[in-house]
Structure formats: structure tokens, C-alpha cells
Amino acid sequence: MTRNLPTVLAVVLLLIGAVVSENALQEVPREDPLGRRLLYLPSAEMLRLGSLGNPGLVADLVYLWSIQYYSQYRPYERFLYLETVYNLITDLDPLYHDAYRVGALIMQLPTTDEAIHKAAVIRLFDKALRNMPDNHEIAEAAGWDLFIRYRDRAEGIRFFEAATAIPGAPHRLHRFLTRWREEEGAWSVDDAIDYWREVREEARDEFDRLVCDRQIYRLVASRDGELLDPLLSRWQAVNGRCPASWRELVDAGLLGETPLDYFGQPYRIEPETCSAEALDAVRLE
Amino acid sequence: MRAIRVIALSTLREALRDKILYLFLGFAVLLLASSKLFGILTVGDQTKIIKDMGLAGIQLFLMLIAVMMSVLLISREIDSRTVYYILAKPVRRWQFLVGKYVGLLATVLVNLVLMSAILVVLVWLYGGGVDPRLLIATAMIGVEMAVLVAFATLFSVLTKPILGSIFTLSVFVVGHVSQDLWLLTRHLPESVGRTVVSALYYVVPNLERFNLKTEVVHGLPIPPEAIVWALVYGIFFTILVLTLACLRFGTRDLQ
Numbered sequence: 001m002t003r004n005l006p007t008v009l010a011v012v013l014l015l016i017g018a019v020v021s022e023n024a025l026q027e028v029p030r031e032d033p034l035g036r037r038l039l040y041l042p043s044a045e046m047l048r049l050g051s052l053g054n055p056g057l058v059a060d061l062v063y064l065w066s067i068q069y070y071s072q073y074r075p076y077e078r079f080l081y082l083e084t085v086y087n088l089i090t091d092l093d094p095l096y097h098d099a100y101r102v103g104a105l106i107m108q109l110p111t112t113d114e115a116i117h118k119a120a121v122i123r124l125f126d127k128a129l130r131n132m133p134d135n136h137e138i139a140e141a142a143g144w145d146l147f148i149r150y151r152d153r154a155e156g157i158r159f160f161e162a163a164t165a166i167p168g169a170p171h172r173l174h175r176f177l178t179r180w181r182e183e184e185g186a187w188s189v190d191d192a193i194d195y196w197r198e199v200r201e202e203a204r205d206e207f208d209r210l211v212c213d214r215q216i217y218r219l220v221a222s223r224d225g226e227l228l229d230p231l232l233s234r235w236q237a238v239n240g241r242c243p244a245s246w247r248e249l250v251d252a253g254l255l256g257e258t259p260l261d262y263f264g265q266p267y268r269i270e271p272e273t274c275s276a277e278a279l280d281a282v283r284l285e
Numbered sequence: 286m287r288a289i290r291v292i293a294l295s296t297l298r299e300a301l302r303d304k305i306l307y308l309f310l311g312f313a314v315l316l317l318a319s320s321k322l323f324g325i326l327t328v329g330d331q332t333k334i335i336k337d338m339g340l341a342g343i344q345l346f347l348m349l350i351a352v353m354m355s356v357l358l359i360s361r362e363i364d365s366r367t368v369y370y371i372l373a374k375p376v377r378r379w380q381f382l383v384g385k386y387v388g389l390l391a392t393v394l395v396n397l398v399l400m401s402a403i404l405v406v407l408v409w410l411y412g413g414g415v416d417p418r419l420l421i422a423t424a425m426i427g428v429e430m431a432v433l434v435a436f437a438t439l440f441s442v443l444t445k446p447i448l449g450s451i452f453t454l455s456v457f458v459v460g461h462v463s464q465d466l467w468l469l470t471r472h473l474p475e476s477v478g479r480t481v482v483s484a485l486y487y488v489v490p491n492l493e494r495f496n497l498k499t500e501v502v503h504g505l506p507i508p509p510e511a512i513v514w515a516l517v518y519g520i521f522f523t524i525l526v527l528t529l530a531c532l533r534f535g536t537r538d539l540q
Contacts, residue, residue, distance in 0.1 A: 063327070098328065
């Protein structure tokens with residue numbers, strides 16, 4: 001034991017020296033503002049060859065590394081070669097759902113190059129849809145990201161259209177798509193009503209049907225209001241007051257019968273504005 | 286048959302005595318530790334990474350067994366002179382070699398079964414459910430190893446132990462990139478070079494034919510004929526390589 005003591009001490013001292021120097025190295029600032037480390041990333045083809053039949057595992061490792069790498073640099077440095085890295089991962093494993101999702105999320109962090117990164121996000125999601133044409137989740141995620149983060153409803157609609165075309169897509173996507181289309185002004189009210197009716201027929205539960213009814217009710221009321229309000233104005237101009245009921249318009253020959261809303265209830269005449277008003281009868285609860 | 290069985294059992298026992306199952310323990314520890322670590326590091330579906338890691342780990346560890354055992358397969362028998370005692374009995378040389386092959390393959394398969402069980406349980410523990418398709422992927426790794434062990438057997442009678450290991454490792458590497466040889470032939474003009482590369486492709490085993498990891502990890506359909514033809518391919522290649530090994534061993538001077 002005594003004979004071995006110097007050897008043991010030497011080993012311990014060497015180990016302490018290694019630990020101390022490692023700690024000292026950690027304190028030395030070693031930034032990589034040009035992303036030089038990324039310049040030496042091998043191509044997907046080389047990595048696939050080197051993986052010896054395990055490209056999925058290599059994709060996992062690069063993915064894990066990328067999460068650590070991109071979470072430790074300041075924003076303006078963070079995005080260097082971001083698209084290259086996530087293209088590499090998704091070339092190695094084209095079905096890697098999380099990589100598309102997380103890659104797009106990192107690209108969406110606020111930077112000075114918003115337009116460039118937005119285009120990269122769209123390219124990454126387009127690639128995801130090319131590689132996973134049956135995955136409505138990624139299309140939905142893309143639609144939300146483009147709509148919420150970039151307020152780009154047109155791109156949101158494009159991805160939601162792709163999502164709703166995939167069998168098994170949740171019904172809510174149809175609802176949002178229709179609403180966005182309406183707000184985008186791309187559709188007439190009649191188009192929107194027809195679409196909501198189709199959506200209602202495909203609804204799988206009572207909640208979805210109720211949401212559709214509410215939308216149809218609102219749209220039908222809006223369309224009818226555009227027809228009824230001018231008639232009310234004309235009657236008011238002739239008689240000097242707002243009619244008390246629809247019967248007075250029917251008697252005057254302006255209407256064939258009392259106008260009814262989507263649920264078969266008569267519209268109310270609002271005396272203050274002399275306009276047709278729908279009852280706010282459909283509530284989600 | 287009896288001679289082959291006895292030699293195979295003896296080879297398996299010998300391998301177990303050599304603590305070859307420690308590799309299985311190493312695999313279990315590696316998989317458990319990496320799963321825990323990746324759980325902290327990753328964002329998203331952790332079971333995907335565990336499956337990738339586990340299947341690659343099984344392949345790597347089994348390949349290591351094949352490579353390491355090929356060093357000892359024949360040379361130890363010659364060094365310890367036990368081969369003379371065995372061959373002095375009514376045991377033909379080819380029976381001895383096939384017995385050795387079966388024993389080594391059994392060693393690999395014992396490890397494969399244990400590692401597969403660990404992987405299935407771990408995926409289940411991490412919320413991935415019991416995925417029986419994992420066993421299809423591991424079974425195909427088993428077929429791949431049957432081919433590789435045949436090559437290990439061939440090299441153990443062809444050359445020195447260290448070289449045999451290097452050659453077996455090379456077959457594993459080349460077998461996984463040989464598909465690119467085929468792609469290369471599609472890009473080469475009609476020439477002698479193209480014919481040579483095509484011939485080379487058929488001589489080298491295409492181990493990617495046994496690789497169903499992507500399909501299993503991503504839940505993609507696996508055409509039954511892909512499994513059946515891969516089995517046929519594996520069996521034919523194994524018998525071919527073993528036949529070559531037996532032919533060489535039959536004429537080898539064991540002095």
C-alpha cells in the first residue's frame with residue numbers, strides 16, 4: 001500500500017489538474033459568431049453512408065445537438081445555417097415530425113431577418129408536406145404558425161386547405177378554414193354558407209354541429225339583412241316611421257311573407273336603426 | 286447432426302463462459318442512461334429516439350460479438366489443440382465448422398432476444414405502448430447477423446484472427462453501403478467498368494435488405510414480400526458463404 005502511495009497520489013494530482021484546466025477552459029469566452037462549426041457539418045448523403053443503416057439515429061443525434069446549439073447563442077447568431085441544419089436532419093429522416101415542428105419554431109424566434117426566416121419556415125413546412133402527405137397535424141401546425149406568428153392568412157389558408165384535404169383531419173380545421181376564407185374576402189357570403197352547410201354535414205359531434213349552426217345563422221342573417229334593410233328604408237321613407245311588424249311590409253306588397261331566420265324564427269325590427277336584427281339565439285354553451 | 290449440435294452447444298457454453306453476456310448488460314445500461322439523458326435534452330417524441338437508439342444499439346452490439354468471436358472461433362481451437370481431438374473422432378471438418386457457426390449464431394441470438402426484450406419494455410415504460418413491430422426489426426437484424434457470422438466463420442478459416450475481425454467488420458460496413466454501388470451502376474455508361482461494379486454489387490451482401498428500422502420507427506407498412514425475399518436472400522447468402530468456408534477448411538493444413 002505504502003509502495004503504491006506515490007502512484008496513487010500522482011494519478012489523483014493528474015486528475016485534479018485535468019479538472020482544473022477543464023473548468024478554466026469553460027470560463028474562456030469561445031463564441032462562434034460566424035457559425036464556423038456548422039461549416040463543417042457533413043452532407044446528408046455522407047452522414048447516411050456513415051450511419052451504416054441508421055440514418056434515423058444520426059438524425060436524432062443532430063436534432064438533439066441542434067436544440068442545444070440553438071439554445072445557447074444570442075439571437076442574431078442563432079440563426080446561422082438554421083435552415084441547412086434542419087434540412088440535413090429531415091434529409092436523413094424525412095418523416096421526422098418533431099424536427100420539422102421544432103425547426104420551424106426556432107426559425108420563428110424574433111430576428112432582424114423576419115422575411116428571410118418566414119420564407120425558410122414556409123419551405124420547411126412545404127418539405128414536411130411533400131414528405132408526409134398524409135400528416136394533417138404538420139399542415140395544421142404550419143397553418144397556425146403562419147397565421148399567428150406572421151399574420152399571413154393567405155399562407156395559413158393554403159396549409160389549412162392541405163390539412164383539410166387529408167382524410168381524418170379534425171373537423172375544427174374546416175371551421176377555421178371557412179372563417180379565414182370569409183375574413184380574407186375570398187368568398188361571397190353564399191359560398192361561405194354553402195361551405196358551412198357541407199362542413200355541418202360532415203360534423204362528428206354535437207359541439208361541431210352547433211358551431212356550424214352558429215356560423216350559418218350569422219351568415220344567413222347577414223345576407224338577409226342586406227335584402228331587408230333597403231325594404232325597411234323604403235317603407236320608412238313612404239310612411240315617415242319604422243314599421244312595427246313585417247306584416248306592414250307584406251300588406252304594402254314589399255314582401256311576400258314574414259322573413260324568417262335560419263332557425264325559422266322571424267327577424268326582429270330594431271326601431272332605433274330601422275333594420276332587421278337576428279336574435280342572438282345560438283350560443284355554444 | 287448430433288456432432289453439429291454438440292459442437293454448437295459447446296461453442297455457446299464457451300461464449301457464455303467468456304462473459305459475452307456482459308455486452309447485453311452494457312447495452313441495457315447504455316439504453317437506460319441514454320433514454321434518461323435524451324428525455325432531458327429532446328423536445329417532442331422521446332420514444333422515437335429510444336427506438337432508433339435501441340435498434341442501432343442492438344445491431345452494433347451484435348456486430349461486435351460477431352467480430353470479436355470470429356477472432357477466437359477457430360484459432361483458439363487450433364492453439365489449444367482441441368481441434369485435433371475433435372477431428373480424431375467421427376466428426377467431419379465441415380460438421381465441426383458448421384457446429385462452430387451455429388454456436389456463434391446462437392450466442393448472437395441469445396443476446397438479440399435479451400436486448401429486444403429490454404427495448405420493448407423501455408419503449409413501453411416511456412409511453413410508446415407495446416410495439417410488436419419492433420420485434421420484426423430485431424428479427425431482421427438477427428438475419429443480418431446470420432449472414433455476418435457466416436462471413437466471420439469464413440474469415441476465421443481463411444486468414445489470421447486479427448485480419449478475420451477486420452474483414453468481418455469490413456463486410457458489415459461495405460454491406461451497408463453496397464446499395465450505393467448499385468446506384469453507381471445506374472450512373473455509369475455501358476462499359477466494362479459498369480459490368481464490374483454490377484458484379485461486385487452481387488458478390489458483396491446488401492445488408493440494407495434486412496434494415497426495417499425506418500418502417501418500424503415511423504409505423505410505415507412493411508410489404509410481407511420484402512420480409513420473405515430478405516429471408517430467402519439471407520439464407521442463400523449464408524449457405525453460400527458457409528459452403529466456401531467448409532471447402533477451405535476441408536483442405537486447410539491445421540498444423
